[in-house]
Amino acid sequence: MTRTRIALGIWSALVVAFLWIPLVLICVYAFNKSNVQSWPIPAFSTHWFHAAWTAEIRSSLWLSVRVGLIATGIALVLGSAAAFGVHRFRFFGRESISFLFVLPIALPGIVTGIALNSAFVTGSVTLSLWTIVVGHATFCVVVVYNNVLARLRRTSPSLIEASQDLGADGFQTFRFVVWPVLSTALVAGGLLAFALSFDEVIVTTFTAGSQNTIPLLILGYIRLGQELPVVNVIAFAMILLTSIPVLLAQRLMRDTGVLRRGTAEVTEAVETAQITAY
Amino acid sequence: MAASLDPAQGLIPGEPGRPLRAARLGLTGFFWRHRWAKALLLLAPPLLAFVLVYVASLAALFVSSFWTIDPFTSVMKHVWNLDNYRTLWQASAYRSVALRTIGIAAAVTAADAILAFPLGYFMARVAGRRSRAFVFVAVLLPLWSSYLVRVYIWRLILDEHGVLNWTLGKVGLPALHIGYSNWAVWLIFTYVWLPFMILPVYGALERIPESYVEASRDLGAGAWTTFRRVVLPLALPGVVAGSIFTFSLTLGDYVTPLLAGGASSQFIGNVVYDSITTQQTPFAAAFAAVPLAVMGVYLLLARRLGAFEAL
Numbered sequence: 001m002t003r004t005r006i007a008l009g010i011w012s013a014l015v016v017a018f019l020w021i022p023l024v025l026i027c028v029y030a031f032n033k034s035n036v037q038s039w040p041i042p043a044f045s046t047h048w049f050h051a052a053w054t055a056e057i058r059s060s061l062w063l064s065v066r067v068g069l070i071a072t073g074i075a076l077v078l079g080s081a082a083a084f085g086v087h088r089f090r091f092f093g094r095e096s097i098s099f100l101f102v103l104p105i106a107l108p109g110i111v112t113g114i115a116l117n118s119a120f121v122t123g124s125v126t127l128s129l130w131t132i133v134v135g136h137a138t139f140c141v142v143v144v145y146n147n148v149l150a151r152l153r154r155t156s157p158s159l160i161e162a163s164q165d166l167g168a169d170g171f172q173t174f175r176f177v178v179w180p181v182l183s184t185a186l187v188a189g190g191l192l193a194f195a196l197s198f199d200e201v202i203v204t205t206f207t208a209g210s211q212n213t214i215p216l217l218i219l220g221y222i223r224l225g226q227e228l229p230v231v232n233v234i235a236f237a238m239i240l241l242t243s244i245p246v247l248l249a250q251r252l253m254r255d256t257g258v259l260r261r262g263t264a265e266v267t268e269a270v271e272t273a274q275i276t277a278y
Numbered sequence: 279m280a281a282s283l284d285p286a287q288g289l290i291p292g293e294p295g296r297p298l299r300a301a302r303l304g305l306t307g308f309f310w311r312h313r314w315a316k317a318l319l320l321l322a323p324p325l326l327a328f329v330l331v332y333v334a335s336l337a338a339l340f341v342s343s344f345w346t347i348d349p350f351t352s353v354m355k356h357v358w359n360l361d362n363y364r365t366l367w368q369a370s371a372y373r374s375v376a377l378r379t380i381g382i383a384a385a386v387t388a389a390d391a392i393l394a395f396p397l398g399y400f401m402a403r404v405a406g407r408r409s410r411a412f413v414f415v416a417v418l419l420p421l422w423s424s425y426l427v428r429v430y431i432w433r434l435i436l437d438e439h440g441v442l443n444w445t446l447g448k449v450g451l452p453a454l455h456i457g458y459s460n461w462a463v464w465l466i467f468t469y470v471w472l473p474f475m476i477l478p479v480y481g482a483l484e485r486i487p488e489s490y491v492e493a494s495r496d497l498g499a500g501a502w503t504t505f506r507r508v509v510l511p512l513a514l515p516g517v518v519a520g521s522i523f524t525f526s527l528t529l530g531d532y533v534t535p536l537l538a539g540g541a542s543s544q545f546i547g548n549v550v551y552d553s554i555t556t557q558q559t560p561f562a563a564a565f566a567a568v569p570l571a572v573m574g575v576y577l578l579l580a581r582r583l584g585a586f587e588a589l
Contacts, residue, residue: 004501005404012400015393016413019420019472022431025441029434038439078324085320089313097321100328103336106573108530110547111336111566118342118559119335138332141324169299170306192422199424201533206554215426222430222537235427246422250415 023239030236035229052233057217064213067129068197071136075193076186078137079144087152098149104139109202112138117206127209135207136200140193147189148182155181184252191245191252199242214238343563352557362564372549376568379546382460383528386467387521390475393468394520395513398479402486414480421473429534432466433457436538458540466538467528474527475520482516483509518583525576529569 029037033045079101086097104112116135120127159181163173201215208216218234221227309316343362346355366372397417401410420428435441436457443453456462486509494504532547539545546569553562 008396008400008404011396012405012413015397015472015476016416018393018469020416022428022435022469023420023423025435026427026431029431037434037437039434039437039441039444078327081320082324085317085324088320089317091317097325100325100333104332106526107336108526108547108566108569110530110532110550111339111570112332114550114554114559114562114566115332115335115339117554118339118563119331122338134331138328141328169302170309171302195422199426201426202531205551215424218430219426219533219537222426222433231430235424235430238424238427242423243419246419247415250418 026232026235026239029232032229032232037228037232048229048233052230054230056212057214057230057234060212060214060217063129063132063211064198064215067132067136067213068194070129070133071140071197072190072193074133074137075140075144076190079141079189079193080148080182080186082141083145083148083152087149098145101142101145105142109200110206113203113206116203120207127207127211129211131207131209132204132211132213135203136197139200139203140197143193143196144186144189147185147192151182151185188249188252191249195242195245199238339559339563340567342560343567345560347558347560354560362561365561366564366568372565375544375549376546378460378542378544379529379569380572382464382467382545383525385464386471386528387475387524389464389468390472390524391479391517391521393472394475394479395517397476398483398513398516399509401480402483417473417476421477425470426533428470429466429537432462432469433538436462436465458538458543460539460543462538462540463535463543463545466534467524467531470534471524471527474523475517478519478523479513479516482513482519486512515583518580522577522580526569526573529572 028041030048031044031046032041033043033047034041082097082101086094112135116131116138119125120131125131159177160173163177168176199215200213201219204213204216205219212220214234218231221231342354344358344360346357346359346361347353348355366376397413401413405413436454437443438453438455438457440457446453456465490508490512491504494508495501499507530547532545532551535543535545535548536551546565550562550566553559553565
């Protein structure tokens with residue numbers, strides 16, 4: 001029995017190492033002095049961090065940030081409205097709404113990408129910041145939707161009924177009962193949606209036109225084998241940047257006040273991670 | 279909204295009087311009497327946006343797969359036909375691309391299941407609270423960190439002069455030449471989608487009540503029999519749920535084969551991508567329908583196996 005446990009522990013450690021060694025390596029490569037990407041790296045240097053701060057990269061970064069923020073904003077509004085509607089009301093076709101929202105993630109990204117691309121081309125819409133936003137918003141909605149819906153389902157409906165019984169109007173109920181329960185789920189959903197948008201390649205390829213978001217820019221560099229030291233630096237920065245929102249979101253989902261604790265936090269985290277959970 | 283946030287006003291429920299409060303009560307009453315209005319207000323914007331932009335584009339794409347492009351003028355001819363699908367079926371090059379894609383997706387799924395199951399079991403049934411939380415975050419972070427970066431780093435690792443061959447040299451093994459090949463594509467996909475398998479497997483294992491295991495032991499089953507007859511059947515839906523992700527994500531990808539594959543590593547996604555860049559939208563749409571059809575069949579099978587209850 002203990003031998004099985006030890007074997008399981010070793011296997012698990014190996015799998016976690018398999019997951020993490022590449023991430024650690026990219027952090028080492030970012031400080032590679034040479035511009036030849038062989039191992040072991042000859043010497044350490046922070047030179048490429050300066051070299052990476054070019055106008056091209058800055059403008060891509062700025063585009064990615066704007067797209068991420070706008071798409072997250074849209075996703076927060078549409079996703080939470082839909083979650084409220086689905087949670088509160090029973091109607092025909094209710095089950096298929098979750099299915100509808102999860103489609104952009106469940107279907108291969110390339111399908112979403114070429115569908116939007118040919119729709120934009122047919123409708124002679126010029127590809128711009130806004131077409132990227134539309135593409136990203138389609139798959140960000142489901143993250144917020146799932147987060148908010150999961151939180152609503154775990155909230156006792158009697159809280160809201162009690163508030164109404166005590167004479168609160170709709171706004172007061174929202175402000176003093178629903179919002180405190182929901183705010184962390186919204187922030188968590190928003191952070192994850194931003195992380196998803198910031199990293200997206202496939203849909204963006206088909207909706208960006210001549211502009212480059214950060215992932216498109218480094219995809220171009222990697223394909224042409226150019227500027228690899230700079231790619232290392234951006235890769236390092238992206239690993240750091242995407243882990244911050246995820247760790248924060250993780251924290252926020254744990255800290256849920258009136259909710260029941262324990263297994264709920266695990267289930268919620270699993271659900272959030274599995275955005276395609278339908 | 280801003281005005282309604284005034285706590286002095288909001289904290290005295292039931293006190294009408296101030297005009298704003300009266301208006302709010304009126305609105306609340308209206309939505310209470312006409313519940314459909316509230317439902318409409320909440321659901322119409324997201325649903326309309328989704329149906330008008332997303333579903334309409336998908337439908338248009340599907341319809342266009344039955345049209346053709348005039349080879350001389352490159353204008354789309356709106357004549358219904360099955361030419362695109364016939365080309366797919368008859369050209370052996372496309373058939374082998376489709377088979378390669380499906381085969382590698384299946385191999386990735388199998389590898390991920392083998393890697394993930396013991397880890398999920400360890401997290402759910404062996405690890406203590408602290409180490410479970412640690413492993414959980416250790417799995418979750420790679421899942422959310424940049425996909426492109428994770429593919430890129432494997433290019434460096436598998437390079438002739440990369441970490442892999444350096445390590446093999448240190449321990450006295452011959453170098454491997456798997457960079458830019460189907461092996462590389464398989465390995466990278468396995469790596470990139472592994473967290474998507476771990477989480478549902480862990481979720482399913484964690485939901486098995488300890489009492490089931492105890493009951494099985496009380497009734498005289500050994501550890502292995504308990505595992506095979508109690509734990510495994512209950513965990514299987516989790517594995518199937520994870521396989522939906524690993525299979526579907528591999529099936530629709532084109533970036534990994536593009537960056538890490540060799541000359542004969544074309545995936546369905548690569549052909550679709552190339553067709554789009556050469557303005558062959560109808561053919562791209564038809565080929566993109568192949569992974570969708572495969573996934574449709576797969577999802578039906580998964581439902582049979584109870585994967586949806588495990589999510």
